[in-house]
Amino acid sequence: MLNKKLELVAKYALKQGLKINALRSLSTTLSTSISHKHHVVKEPLVYRNIGQELELTVSKYGDVEAIVSCHEGKRYTFKSLLAEVDRLAAGFRKLGLQQGDAVGLWSPNYVHWYLGMLGAARAGLTSVGINPAFQGPEVAYCLNKVGLKAIVAPEIFKSQNYYEILRGICPEIADAEPGKIKSEKFPHLRSVIINSETHLKGALRFDDLLDLSNRTEQEEIGKYQTKISPELPCNIQFTSGTTGNPKAASLSHYNFVNNGIHVGNRNQLEGERICVQVPLFHAFGVIITIMAGMSKGATLVLPAAGFSPKDSLAAIVKEKCTVIHGTPTMYVDLVSAQRELQVPLGRIKKAITGGAIVSPQLILDVKKVLGVESMRSVYGLTETTAVIFQTLPGDDEESVLHTVGHLQDHVEVKVVDADGNCVPFGQPGELCVRGYVTMLGYHGDKEKTEETIGADKWLRTGDQFVLQEDGYGRIVGRLKEMIIRGGENIFPREVEDFLNAHPQIVEAHVIGVPDERLGEEIVAFVRLHNDVDPKSFTVEALRAYSKGKIAHFKVPRYVVPIDAFPKTTSGKIQKFKLSQMFENNKKN
Known part of the structure; x- marks a missing residue:
C-alpha cells in the first residue's frame, strides 16, 4: 500500500516539476511513519567462527577465569580452557567424527556441557542442545531428527539415569565397542560418551575421550580453524513446542x-x-x-x-x-x-x-x-x-x-x-x-x-x-495466545502485568478457555504469598480490587490458586499444561 502511494506521489511530483531532492524529502517523511527500523552502528559485523573467537578471547583475557563450577569444584582460565577444548575436539575427530556431523549434549549445567559445545565447534561439528529433562521417547526423536553421530551425557542427575535411558531406547549400546554402535533404529549413532568414573558397557568415559588424542593431533585443531566457514551450522536448538514434536x-x-x-x-x-x-x-x-x-x-x-x-x-x-x-x-x-x-x-x-x-x-x-x-x-x-x-x-x-x-x-x-x-x-x-x-x-x-x-x-x-x-x-x-472474549481481543500479558502488581500475588499466568456464550473466558492461575489463605482469594475479591483499574472484560472469570507452575527446564511456563489442569478440575 505504501509503495503504491509513493508511486502516485512520484508521478504527481514529476508532473509538477518538483526537484528530485524535494521528492526524496517527501518520500522520507512518508516512509518514516511506518513501523520499520534498521539499526546500523559503527562497529561492523565480523566474519569469524566460534573457534577463532575463542582464540581472540584467549589473546586478550588468557589469565581471566572463563568458568567456575561451584558444584563440581572446577575452574578454568580462558587459556587453560582452550587447551582442554582442543583435547576434546581432537578426541571427537579421533572417534571418526567429521565436519558437519552432529553431537548431542544432553546434560544439566556441568563443565562437560560447556567443553562439549566449544569442542564440537573447534572440530567443525554441530552441537545439539537436548533438554536434560527429556525422557526416552523424546531423546529417540532428537537422535533421529538430526542424525546424531554421538551423544554426551552425565551418568546420573537426581533421579534420572541417562545411561540406562539410552540403553532402554538403544539396547545395542551394551553389546558394542565404544565408538562402534550399530543400530537399525538409530542408523547414525556411533558413540555414547558418559561423564562418569565408572566404565559402562558400550560407552566411552568423558575423561577417556579427552585422553584419546596425542599432542600433535591437538595442535592440528588450531590449524583446522581456517577450514571452518563462519556460515556453516554450529548448533541446533530444539524449539520448546507446546504441541507436536519440537522443531530443530x-x-x-x-x-x-x-x-x-x-x-x-x-x-x-x-x-x-x-x-x-x-x-x-x-x-x-x-x-x-x-x-x-x-x-x-x-x-x-x-x-x-x-x-x-x-x-x-x-x-x-x-x-x-x-x-x-x-x-x-x-x-x-x-x-x-x-x-x-x-x-x-x-x-x-x-x-x-x-x-x-x-x-x-x-x-x-x-x-x-x-x-x-x-x-x-x-x-x-x-x-x-x-x-x-x-x-x-x-x-x-x-x-x-x-x-x-x-x-x-x-x-x-x-x-x-x-x-x-x-x-x-x-x-x-x-x-x-x-x-x-x-x-x-x-x-x-x-x-x-x-x-x-x-x-x-x-x-x-x-x-x-x-x-x-x-x-x-x-x-x-x-x-496464538490472544483471547477473544465476546469480540474483545485480550492479550494475557496485559492481565498478567496487572495481577503481578497485586500485593497478595507472587506470580500470575493467564490462559483462555472455551466458553459457549462468549467464545472464550479468562482463567488466572495465581501463586500467592505464604501468609495468604487461598480460600480468601476469590473471584469476587479480585473483581473488587480490579474496579476502576482495568476494563471489566479483562477481569478473569476464574481464579485458580496454585503452589507451583509447570515449567520447561529453560524456565518457560507451560500454558498448555495449565489448560489441561483446568479441564481436569472441571471434570472432577
Missing part, C-alpha cells in the same frame, strides 16, 4: 559470534562475573551467556547443575558475582528466597532477564530485594539467535519497565498487519526480523522453514508487537 532450528557460527559480541557490548560484560541460573543448552545459556561472556572475557559461575535459588545466593556471595542471568520465573524464586534468607549479597551491577515476558512489578522487586543497580531485558527467539531487542546502557526506568529494550545492532525489523503491510509506529502487528541473527532454517523441514522465513528473508516471529519510532519495542503477546 539450525544456527551458524556467524549467528553465534556476532550476536554474542553485540549482546556483550550492550550488557557491558567486560570484567564481570556472571551468576548463571539459566540452562546452558538453551539459547539464553549458549548465546546470551556463553558467547556474550566469551566476547568480553567475562567469568561464568555455575551455582548448581539445576536451578536452585539458595545455591545462586550462595554463589553470588562466594564468587563475588556482579551480574545475574535468569528467566522471569527464576527471579521470582530468587526474590522469594532472598526475602526469607536475607543474604548479604554485595554489589550486583546488573540483572539480565529474558526467555519470557517480564512484568514491571518483578523488575521493581528484583531491584529492591536483591539490591540490583540495573535491570536489563533481552527479547528474541531461538530462531533469531536469542536477541532482537535489548536494554541500552543508561536507559531510564520507564523504558526498562515498559519496553523490551532497543533494537539490536545491525538488525532490521518491521511490524505488519494480517495482510503483510507495515502498520504505523505505535500500532500493534506481527513483528518480522531480517539480518545476521536469523537462523539457517529448521533442520530437515523445508516446509516449516519456508512458512517462517520468506523468499525476501523476513522471519515472522508470531509475536504481536508495538515498535516505537525511537527504536524501542513492546510485546503485546503471542498471536
